[in-house]
Amino acid sequence: MKNCDELRTELALTFEKLKAGEIKPGEAAELANLAGKMIGSAKVQVEYYALRKEQPRIEWLESPNAGGNAT
């Protein structure tokens, strides 16, 4: 999972699999736990830059289709 969009897709896929009964709730919970950690870390990064009054581009939050220069 190289960016936020991929994580979202993966979560949606896991949700569908869980609904279809293809995976156990325990397995889905493991992924949800990991995703929670990744989102939490991105959240802290966003807060850190906001409090430092910086506005850099965070690559993990960028969509692969979005253009522009990364910092």
Place this chain on the structure above:
Amino acid sequence: MAYANKADYKKWYMANRERLIAKARAAELANPKKAAQKKRAYLERHPDRRKETNSRYMKKPEVLARSRELDARPEQRAKAKALREHYRDTLHDCFVRRCLAQHLKIKGSEIPQPLVDAHRELMRLKRAINEKL
């Protein structure tokens, strides 16, 4: 604007007050991120003033009248509650942003949209897991 004494400055300010307020508001609207940072820095410098401002606002006659009106119309209160529940059940942007910003020093509106979308999926998955367990 260099003025020798405070009285002259006050006079000038009162003559231009509306224009200055409009100018400041336009600058805020043009740079919302900068304005949010400025506001945050101000509240960090004066933590008690938020409380004071809020209590002053709550004592305003129009605010008190609105609150009394709301108390007199329980259906309005119920409507607001239903709307909040709708936001919670549909995982609306405002709800997810509020959850994300709960323990942060930034506002929900300052969180980037991709992060909000990912968190919404996570919440949906967690709800499904809790349903299954």
